[in-house]
Amino acid sequence: RHVNASIGQKSVFAPLVKDANTESILVTVVIGLIVVGVFLYTLKNIAYPKLKPNEPPMVSYWIPVLGSAAWLGIDPFGFYKKCQKEHGDYYQFLLLGKKMVTCLGAEGNNFVFNAKLADASAEDAYKSLTVPVFGKGVVYDVQNSVLMEQKRFVKAGLSNERLQAYAPLIVKEAVDYFARWNKPFGVENIYKASAELTIMTASRCLLGEEVRSKLDESFAQIFHDLDAGFSPINFVFEDLPIPSNRLRDKAHIKMRNFFLDIMESRRKSGTEDRTDIMSYLIKQCQYKDGRRPTDVEAAHMMIALLLAGQHTSSTTSAWAFIFLAENPHLFEQLRKEQINILGSLDAPLTLENVKKLSLLDNVLRETLRIRPPITNMMRKANRDIPIPNTNYVVPKGSYIQAVPVISQRADQYFDNPEQFLPSRWDKYDKDVKVKDDDLVDYGWGAMHSSSAKSPYLPFGAGRHRCIGEAFAYLQIKTIIATFVRLFEIKLHKGKFPNSDYTTLIPQPINPLVDYVRI
């Protein structure tokens, strides 16, 4: 009976139980679907962010989050030019989950470089990369007005008088270095030579002779670990707990202590007065409120200068050498220029003499036109910013970026833009007149406000413009002027090197040259 009852029960209630089960299953399924739907919707919004009306057009992409990263890593110029053809001078693309609004042409350059401080911030764009490397209290870790004061310190530390003192130091470093190429002819990697000479000359001139004398393998390792902090991944994520970031943090402390020890021993020995920037920062600089930079701030500023100048100058001089090796007839012309202007190939390469070498100047300007080391200059939008003369509005939180290399290599602005033609600059200078417009001073030196509208901006423009230009010109021109007195080079096996675009500053890949001692 019991069994039957239960059977009976089962049979009586079976449909109901079945209905209740079905209902709860249905409810579970519906809730599950909603949860999955919301999850997918959120994921989709991260992977394929929704555009607000009036946002610049988005470049289509296949891989969520990564967006256009792969294409950019392989052929950035092809990417920017194709998108410009399709969308015009303003468009955006997704890069590792971030919306990058690209602003091209002279007007696009102006929009980014002259953006108001309240609208767009370089600090917010760069700090996740730079603060752990440079350290606290300097550059993008401080208010913009403090950065402008720190730029004033460094600019004054790179005065004409100091550059005059640096010229013979650079010549000596270059002559000693090239004595290593002691065979009548041979094959060398010109990027390796450029990088080594850059750090030797920059440290000797700016950081001091103690730093230069300690440029051994242990310093190279510290520099390498610190430099590895400038990895694109650190642009996307703040302080990821990965091994390279731990090495970066240790290297930062070692480098800072290295500079602090030198300051200390200079003080003890009463030898603080030198021509280098270290001496200038600790002895002569003062903020507007009367405060002097602390030793730690001075050490962090020196780290920033070392890193700001190293890859920029070394890749630029490497590409200049590569273009010369591709156009070896220029060696004869560069020697003739020295003989005609300076009197002989033995004339001292002083600051004044180096400035007079206009063909050499043009070689450098042309190199920076085709291969500028910094290709993308970014700001983060602090609020919605309308783009002038368009219907577009950049939404708060996006990044805006200028990519002046695109206008620098556009036939709209330069004839035969892909050709290396230093002589084009003689004509360009005659054609372009300095506009009689407002002078602006952000706190470290006045400049024309219209300068940001130029299609040629390898040193940027506006408040964040480079202050290392005069030093970089002296450094690179002096190295090349010394080199042409000693050697001629050709591309090894006629091969023009490719560029590695996966690093923040694109570097030539294994650029071998055949050298002949003259």
Ligand code: HEM
């Ligand atoms: C800023 C290029 C060498 C120190 C910049 C910017 C560019 C640039 C494009 C602007 C970045 C932006 O707007 O986001 C170059 C090139 C160089 C060079 C092409 C060599 C060929 C140097 C050297 C130093 C230096 C040698 C130091 C001695 C700086 C500093 C800034 C700067 C302090 C200011 C950053 C700011 O205000 O946000 N540089 N640079 N640069 N550069 Fe250079």
